[in-house]
Amino acid sequence: MSSLYEVLAERISEAREHRASVLKAPAESAGEVYEREIAAERLAKEIGRLEGAEKGLVFGRIDRTDGTALRIGRIGLHTEEDDLPLLVDWRAKAARPFYEATPVHPMDLRRRRHLRLEERTVVSVSDELLDGTAPTDEDVVGDGPLTEALSARRTGRMHAAVATLQAEQDEIVRSTHRGVTVVQGGPGTGKTVVALHRAAYVLYAFPRAAEEGVLVVGPNARFLDYISQVLPSLGENDVVLATCRELAGVSTDTADPFETARLKGGPDLADALAGLLRVHQAPSGDFTVRVGREPVHLPAGEVAAARDAAVAAAPGHNPARQVFKELLVDAVADAMQRDMGDLLEQIDADAERMSGIDLDRFTGAARRREEGAAESAPVHELDLDAIRADLLEDGGVDRAVEALWPRLVPGDLVKALLTDACALAEHLPRLTAQDRSLLLRGPDAPWTDADVPLLDEAASLVDGPPERSYGHVVVDEAQELTAMQWRMIVRRCPARAMTLVGDFAQAGPVATARDWKEALGPHVGPRFELHHLTVSYRTTQEILDSVRDLLTRIAPDQRPTRSLRRGESPRTLTTPADGSVAAVVQELRAQSTAHPGELLGVICADARVGELKARGIARHARIVPASEARGLEFDGVVVMDPEEIITARPGGERDLYVALTRATKRLCTIAAQPA
Numbered sequence: 001m002s003s004l005y006e007v008l009a010e011r012i013s014e015a016r017e018h019r020a021s022v023l024k025a026p027a028e029s030a031g032e033v034y035e036r037e038i039a040a041e042r043l044a045k046e047i048g049r050l051e052g053a054e055k056g057l058v059f060g061r062i063d064r065t066d067g068t069a070l071r072i073g074r075i076g077l078h079t080e081e082d083d084l085p086l087l088v089d090w091r092a093k094a095a096r097p098f099y100e101a102t103p104v105h106p107m108d109l110r111r112r113r114h115l116r117l118e119e120r121t122v123v124s125v126s127d128e129l130l131d132g133t134a135p136t137d138e139d140v141v142g143d144g145p146l147t148e149a150l151s152a153r154r155t156g157r158m159h160a161a162v163a164t165l166q167a168e169q170d171e172i173v174r175s176t177h178r179g180v181t182v183v184q185g186g187p188g189t190g191k192t193v194v195a196l197h198r199a200a201y202v203l204y205a206f207p208r209a210a211e212e213g214v215l216v217v218g219p220n221a222r223f224l225d226y227i228s229q230v231l232p233s234l235g236e237n238d239v240v241l242a243t244c245r246e247l248a249g250v251s252t253d254t255a256d257p258f259e260t261a262r263l264k265g266g267p268d269l270a271d272a273l274a275g276l277l278r279v280h281q282a283p284s285g286d287f288t289v290r291v292g293r294e295p296v297h298l299p300a301g302e303v304a305a306a307r308d309a310a311v312a313a314a315p316g317h318n319p320a321r322q323v324f325k326e327l328l329v330d331a332v333a334d335a336m337q338r339d340m341g342d343l344l345e346q347i348d349a350d351a352e353r354m355s356g357i358d359l360d361r362f363t364g365a366a367r368r369r370e371e372g373a374a375e376s377a378p379v380h381e382l383d384l385d386a387i388r389a390d391l392l393e394d395g396g397v398d399r400a401v402e403a404l405w406p407r408l409v410p411g412d413l414v415k416a417l418l419t420d421a422c423a424l425a426e427h428l429p430r431l432t433a434q435d436r437s438l439l440l441r442g443p444d445a446p447w448t449d450a451d452v453p454l455l456d457e458a459a460s461l462v463d464g465p466p467e468r469s470y471g472h473v474v475v476d477e478a479q480e481l482t483a484m485q486w487r488m489i490v491r492r493c494p495a496r497a498m499t500l501v502g503d504f505a506q507a508g509p510v511a512t513a514r515d516w517k518e519a520l521g522p523h524v525g526p527r528f529e530l531h532h533l534t535v536s537y538r539t540t541q542e543i544l545d546s547v548r549d550l551l552t553r554i555a556p557d558q559r560p561t562r563s564l565r566r567g568e569s570p571r572t573l574t575t576p577a578d579g580s581v582a583a584v585v586q587e588l589r590a591q592s593t594a595h596p597g598e599l600l601g602v603i604c605a606d607a608r609v610g611e612l613k614a615r616g617i618a619r620h621a622r623i624v625p626a627s628e629a630r631g632l633e634f635d636g637v638v639v640m641d642p643e644e645i646i647t648a649r650p651g652g653e654r655d656l657y658v659a660l661t662r663a664t665k666r667l668c669t670i671a672a673q674p675a
């Protein structure tokens with residue numbers, strides 16, 4: 001072990017030295033400075049990757065039946081001289097049998113060994129013999145590493161499960177499918193684990209996607225904080241973690257009522273914004289601009305042709321406006337040329353009629369004709385390039401273009417729709433008048449969470465596609481996304497290479513789709529690979545049994561999940577209507593005395609959070625509003641007033657299902673008797 005750590009330390013110091021020498025190297029031109037910065041940044045990332053792998057560097061070893069062995073770790077390490085593998089990266093093909101071999105399919109392995117390190121010392125070893133041979137003195141056959149990992153106390157942060165990924169999880173993580181991979185699974189089946197390890201695998205195995213970047217989208221900041229350590233501990237520091245709000249770069253702490261939020265999440269809103277935008281793109285009519293003292297006129301047909309060409313040429317209203325302006329200016333210059341030609345022909349004709357002199361004979365055109373130039377060469381030429389350049393700078397032309405195709409700000413487009421009852425009626429004809437009235441807002445109302453995807457949609461309509469896109473996008477708790485949020489995520493993944501994990505039984509009230517087909521149909525049709533996870537590693541079998549009826553009500557078609565964990569039977573305490581807070585305090589005291597050091601969580605209706613905080617409960621447990629409990633877990637959970645959680649918002653039974661499935665050991669429900 002120590003020799004592997006020595007090699008790691010060597011690689012880290014080599015990378016540091018290399019970076020220092022790159023930074024010292026002289027760079028004269030701006031290009032050289034830029035290249036130096038890029039090289040230094042790449043080396044800084046490499047240092048971060050190596051340092052990130054330090055904790056638990058090695059966690060496995062496989063011994064083949066032919067007597068050879070491989071060590072499996074968070075990253076790969078090789079000998080300097082002859083590049084022989086000292087440690088195999090867990091994502092490498094050679095590491096596959098570590099995850100997939102079984103006694104039935106031993107994949108030429110005799111033994112699979114799991115190691116657990118503390119600092120740099122091996123503190124536990126556990127072997128599985130796969131080829132049917134009897135254990136020797138060198139084998140340590142005992143409690144499985146999974147059992148050990150699962151019985152560890154929760155810390156409030158998720159850890160990598162790289163040493164104990166199970167076969168059904170590993171199959172998804174290592175899938176060679178580059179399109180959309182969907183993972184459906186009940187509570188605690190490791191969807192988040194799979195999603196994050198998949199992100200690390202993509203970075204390793206798909207270099208092109210890695211170059212374009214990997215994005216992980218989660219439902220809220222609390223959740224992102226919970227998972228934030230996993231990828232760095234796998235040596236991956238480059239993955240972007242973001243909520244939808246962060247992706248759009250909009251900060252808001254206001255929420256709409258659920259019904260309004262759900263309506264704003266519907267796909268009709270995208271059509272409505274696009275329809276409203278078209279009103280600002282030369283919808284009809286002609287174009288007249290004064291050049292000097294003369295008005296130049298373009299008929300409606302020419303304007304419409306310029307509009308269609310501009311829309312086709314540039315994505316985004318503002319970039320297309322420039323194309324539209326250039327096309328109009330071309331058309332104006334052509335019209336001036338035509339008018340000038342007509343005028344001079346007229347003068348020629350008038351002069352000839354009055355004086356009998358053929359003026360053409362004295363023009364350059366006539367001379368050229370004599371010299372054999374094409375008959376069709378224009379008779380009177382203007383310097384069109386100069387005219388076009390002047391027109392593009394001309395304030396009058398810009399004002400005339402602005403009247404037909406105004407520059408827009410994305411927020412103003414959203415406001416134009418939501419503050420105007422007539423615009424809502426015109427662009428959302430399929431909604432009822434009642435629904436439309438829910439969407440109507442005042443001009444000074446603050447932006448809400450549900451406005452974020454509308455602002456993002458408007459930004460893409462007005463300014464074009466987002467600046468940053470990714471080669472692979474991972475979405476956790478994907479059942480939560482509205483149609484408008486799906487659009488903003490898909491927009492950032494032009495290659496449609498995504499890993500989406502979720503559970504529709506846990507969907508919140510604003511979610512607009514009921515299943516994966518409905519969610520993904522508009523973007524990829526049926527082209528996605530659906531996987532199911534069936535074993536829960538968090539929620540005990542006793543808890544899963546206790547929520548079975550609830551699950552049948554909220555998701556009748558869902559396959560039940562089985563659990564690897566056994567624990568206490570869940571308890572329900574009934575209190576007088578005003579006694580639930582006191583009962584929560586008492587229960588938490590009892591639990592923290594009986595199980596010191598364990599992580600406890602209280603999940604309550606959102607409106608109760610303030611009251612619980614005021615009672616100092618945060619000293620004993622994390623207080624989590626039911627709307628933000630998705631994805632989290634605790635050793636012990638107290639669910640306060642389930643009826644209140646159910647009635648707090650539409651689909652409240654699903655919130656309750658989420659709340660009841662967060663405990664790894666014990667669950668206590670405190671139910672207030674009706675007053």
Ligand SMILES: Nc1ncnc2c1ncn2[C@@H]1O[C@H](COP(=O)(O)OP(=O)(O)OP(=O)(O)O)[C@@H](O)[C@H]1O
Nearest residue numbers: 161164165166187188189190191192193537538631
């Ligand atoms: N292969 C594994 N080895 C060790 N621990 C695991 C494994 N798979 C899952 N776990 C653990 O089980 C718990 C639940 O996993 P995870 O949060 O990924 O489940 P989930 O399906 O996303 O849950 P939910 O849908 O309820 O949010 C976590 O503590 C996770 O670390």
